[in-house]
Amino acid sequence: MWEMTLASLNEILGYWWLIPLGVGLGIFVGAVPGFSSTNVLIILLPFTLGMESGAGMAFMASLYSGSHMGGSIPAVLFNVPGTGAAAATCFDGYPMTQQGRGQEALAIAFAASAIGGLFTTMITLGALPYLSKMVYYFGSIENFVIILFGVALIAQITGGSMLKGLIAGMFGLLLGAVGYDHVYSVPRATFGLVYLFDGMPRVPAIVGLFAISEAFSMVEKNMIIDASKLSDALKEGWQGTKRGLVITLKKMGAVIRSSLIGFVVGIIPGAGATIGSFVSYQQAMSFSKDKEQFGKGAPEGVIASEAANNGLTSGSLIPLLTLGIPGGGTAAVMLVVLQAHGVPIGPRLFQVMPQLAYGVVVAMLVAYIVMIIMGVPLAKSLAKMSFFPTKVLAPAIISFTLIGSFVARGYLFDMWIALFFGVLGYILKRTGYSPHAVLLGVILGPLAEQYFLRALLLGNGNPAILFSRPLGNFLWVLLVLSMVLPALLARFRNRKTVQ
Amino acid sequence: MANKTKQWSAGDLFIPGLGMGLAVYYLYTVRGLAPLAQLYGGGLSLICIALFLAAVIMVIRHRKNDSAGGFKKLNSLAAVHKKFIVMTVLTALFIVIIPIIGYPLASVLFVASTTIFLKYGNPLRVMKVSIIVTLVGFVLFIIFLNVDLPLDAVTEKLKGVL
Known part of the structure; x- marks a missing residue:
């Protein structure tokens, strides 16, 4: 394997300039909403x-690889996730910016992205052929339980009131259930609008709930950053970047754990980076000693989301390279390119052109090193964008993100959906409900329904099928433990302190 | 803090009310379908209705006594959230005029009207910002990323040339 890695590295040196070009373009594109x-x-x-x-x-x-890192830039600075995978980065990244810690948050996001991606790419390189077998173990039941890890976040990001958290989450899940049902293809609650037949569009929902609602809120003050923190933030040199790097290095355990979660989710075809980052965030929050800080500017929250969505990239290439199954949209485009070049897809790739398979992973490895060199020094300059007056930022954010909501499907109607979610997000915040919980429901709901119904169909409608597979049962146990164990540990710690 | 979270006002029923409305409509649209098609969304709808009722009980039991509580909270939205309402209306108008006059002109008008409303500065500054924001959007999305947005005749030609 090492011979193959070195041979691939040697080959890549021939077109090394493509890697920084790809990373730079990826960061730029990832930062554009939609x-x-x-x-x-x-x-x-x-x-x-x-x-x-x-x-x-x-x-x-x-x-x-670069696009996942780029997605974190507007998420941290303006509460606008560049990609769905960066939605969880907004939870803590944006509050950090509001506290005048934007530079620190960006440095954490970049470092966690690059280290997380580097770590899982090395695993991929070492165990590429063996990891392919993992794909076979994940069916509808296992996928359903993995999505439930993300859905479990709803109960945790309650924003002070469990009832309000549940109301927001269930409302989101119901919004996510709009559109064709996955078994009989009957339209449900579409208000007769053909644009909703395919379900509630995700990009306009994200754009509306985060970006547009935030633009509506930010005009009530002059700057994004709290007035009391502004002068310190303006004077800051490289301290924020240094602090961010130190925090990331100190929390290396969290980076590795989150990237591994992303990696495993990445191997599952169709699961996607959004699920990976939400599941990782849920795990980080469950086992954190400072649970209350999550959602208010906890660096662990940024690490959890960013390390996971970058840890996922190499994992998502595994089904493509080893089985010829594209796990997502990007992998599907790669498949097209491979097919156009007449490259054998699937297990034969390792027999006929192993240097190509390893070359992709080695290129990714180099890309993550390039990302550290290119990305981290950018944090200081990029953080300055949060100093723009909100009177200019708000219309610019609305104008750009409305185009972003249009891009995904090409319907002007999606701009109305984004506006609807923008107004909804504003009201949610003002009345103490969590827009994050609604978003979780809208994004994860359709996937949960899809896998749930598929599993039920396999079991002829018998719900016992959900507990019939060893890996599925193992995941169920992990899910219950992740919900119950932190509470038990906290109670145990409290009792110990009292004694 | 703990006391604050226990306080509910009638305005807090807006979101659960919206959820319940959607739930009732959802149940209406899935009536008569096969049980499996009703299972997931139907179950969620029933939970949403139950949560609405729980919220109503919370409002009755823990109603705020402050002046901003009750339906006043919603009624006073227009006064307190003037900026939000105007921004929403301007955004809606922006979406309406995009297919009529094309994105570039609509964007200039939208950014100009919002910055004037937000009292950004003199007309020259407003014009500058409107043109810069529109230009960035045009170059980034239409020229570079090839987004197929509605354009006016002039920018359509410009796009063709570029």
Whole structure:
């Protein structure tokens, strides 16, 4: 394997310049709301198809890695997740910016992204052929339980009132159940609008709940940053970046755990980075000693989300490289490029062109090193964007994010959906409900329903099927433990303190 | 803090009320379908209705006594949240005029009207900001990322040239 890695590295040196180009473009594209690496790879298909297969794959892998890191920039600075995977980064990244700690939050996001991605890419490199077998163990039941890890967050991000948290979460889940049902293809609660037949569009929902509602709120003050913290933030040199790096290095255990969660979710075809970051955030929050700080600017929250969504990138390539199954949109575009070059897909790839398979992973490894070099020094300059007056930022955010909501499907109607969610998000915040819980429901609800119904169909409608597989049962136990164990440990600690 | 979380006002029923409305409509649309098609969303709908009732009970039992409580909270929205309401209306108008006059012109008008409303500065500053924001959007989304937004005749030609 090491010989193959070195040979791939040697080959990559021939077109090394494609990697920083891909990473830079990825960071840029990831930062644009509504755009994903998939959109841009489709636009750039003529360019990548014209390259050698190895060079094309290396460029696409670099762009894919960079896009997840780029998504964190607007999430931290303006509460606008550049990609769905960065939605959980907003939970703590944006409050940090409001406290004048934007530079620190960006440094944490970049460092956690790069280290998390680097770590799981090394695992991928070492165990690529063996990891492919994992895909076979994940069926509808296991996927359903994994999504429940994310849904469990609803009960945890209650914002002070459990009842309000549940109301918001259930409302989100119900909004997510709008559209065709997954078994009989009957439209449900669509108000007769064909635009809703495919379900509640995710990008406008994210854009509305986070970006537009925040733009409506931010005009009530002059700056994003609290007035009391502004002068310190303006004077700050590189201290924020240093603090962010130190925090990330001190919390290396959290980075590794979160990236591993993302990695495992990434291997499952179709699961996606959004689920990975939510599951990781839920785990980080469950086992944190400072649970109350989550959602108010906890660095662990930023680490959990960013390490997971970057840890996921290499994992998501495993089904593509080993079985020829594209796990998501970006992998599907890569598949097109591989097929266009006549590369054998699936297990034969390792027999016929092993250097190509390893080359993609090595390119990703180099991309993460490039990301550390390129990204971390940017934190200081990027953080300055949060000093813009809100009177300019708010209309600019609304204008750009409305286009972002249009991009995904090309319907002007989606701008109305974004506005609806913007107004809803504003009212949710003002009345003490959690917009995060609504978003979780909208994003994870359709997936949960899909896997739940598939599992039931397999069991001829008998719910006992949900507890019929060993891996599924193991995951059920983990889910229950992650919900119950932290509370028991806290009670045990409290009792010990009292004694 | 603990006391504050226990306080509820009638305005807090807006979101559960919206949830209940959707739940009732949802149940109406799935009536008569196969049980499996009703199972997930139907179950959620019933939970939403139950949560609405729980919220009503909370409002009755823990109603705030402050002047901002009760339906006054919603009624006073117009006065307290003037900026939010105007921004919402301007955003809605922006969406309406995009297909009519094209994105660039609509964006200039939207940014100009919002910055004037937010008292950003003199007309020259407002014009500058409106044009810069629109230009960034045009170059980024329409030229670079090839987004197929409605355009006016002039920018359509400009896009073709670029």
